[in-house]
Amino acid sequence: ALKAAGQIWLLSNFDSQDDIAYPNDPKVHIKVDDDLKQLFRSIELPRDMIDIEKDLQKNGMKPATNTAKRRSAAQIEGISSNKPKPRKKKSEISKRTKLTNAHLPELFQNL
Numbered sequence: 001a002l003k004a005a006g007q008i009w010l011l012s013n014f015d016s017q018d019d020i021a022y023p024n025d026p027k028v029h030i031k032v033d034d035d036l037k038q039l040f041r042s043i044e045l046p047r048d049m050i051d052i053e054k055d056l057q058k059n060g061m062k063p064a065t066n067t068a069k070r071r072s073a074a075q076i077e078g079i080s081s082n083k084p085k086p087r088k089k090k091s092e093i094s095k096r097t098k099l100t101n102a103h104l105p106e107l108f109q110n111l
Helices: 034-042 049-058 067-077
Strands: 008-012 019-023
Touching: 049 067
Parallel strands: none
Antiparallel strands: 008 019
């Protein structure tokens, strides 16, 4: 409802697939020049991510992804490299755990 009313902007985050809400302040009105819009739209990006990564490296920047490595791993294994990470087991309090909260004995009755 806030987005439909124009009170907030929702921007997607590609890493976590969540939307981030930003307030739309009507006092701040930004006018973008048509020449700048045309210049932005005239820039052509390579279709393949490997070419984009090579251009970044050529200009002294480090790409956030390694598409070539990911593709080779997918071809070797036959699956994508986006595997779910194993969860760590929750550590429980054992008898060997040093009790630093000795003033709260009711917390450690089950030991």
